[in-house]
Amino acid sequence: MTADWRSCGSGKFEVTGGSAAPRPAHPGQEVAFTVDVNSDVEVGGGTLDVQVKYLGFKVYSSSGDLCEGLPCPLPAGPQTLTFKQQLPKVAPPGSYVGVFQAKDHGGSLLFCVDLDFNIALGSSS
Numbered sequence: 001m002t003a004d005w006r007s008c009g010s011g012k013f014e015v016t017g018g019s020a021a022p023r024p025a026h027p028g029q030e031v032a033f034t035v036d037v038n039s040d041v042e043v044g045g046g047t048l049d050v051q052v053k054y055l056g057f058k059v060y061s062s063s064g065d066l067c068e069g070l071p072c073p074l075p076a077g078p079q080t081l082t083f084k085q086q087l088p089k090v091a092p093p094g095s096y097v098g099v100f101q102a103k104d105h106g107g108s109l110l111f112c113v114d115l116d117f118n119i120a121l122g123s124s125s
Contacts, residue, residue: 005035008099009112013037016078020098020117027119028089033098035081035113043074046104048083053097066102066110093121 005018017036025031045067052060066072070081083100096117102110 011109024120
C-alpha cells in the first residue's frame with residue numbers, strides 16, 4: 001500500500017504520485033518519501049521546504065538545498081525524487097502529513113505535495 005498524496009499547489013512540475021516507506025514507520029527509523037513528477041523544463045536547483053504536521057499542528061520544519069541528495073540539474077521528463085528523513089525516537093504514534101514544497105532559484109514553485117504517513121507504536125526492532 002502506498003501513502004495517500006495530494007497536490008498542494010500548481011508549479012512547473014506535474015505531481016503524478018507520492019509515497020512513504022516503510023509503512024507504517026516506527027520511531028527512530030529512517031523514512032524515504034518519494035514524489036513522482038513530470039516536467040517540460042530542466043531545473044538547475046532550488047530549495048526544498050518540508051513541514052510535518054501531527055493532529056493538524058506543525059511538529060517539524062526544515063529548508064534546504066533541493067539538490068542535496070538529488071542529481072542536479074533535474075532533467076525534463078518523468079522522474080521520481082526521493083527524500084530521506086530520520087524520525088525522532090520519541091515520535092508519538094499516529095497519522096502525520098508531510099508537506100514537501102520545492103522552488104527554483106528564482107522562487108517559482110516547482111511542486112507542492114502532501115504525503116500522508118503513519119508512525120506505529122514502539123521501535124521496529
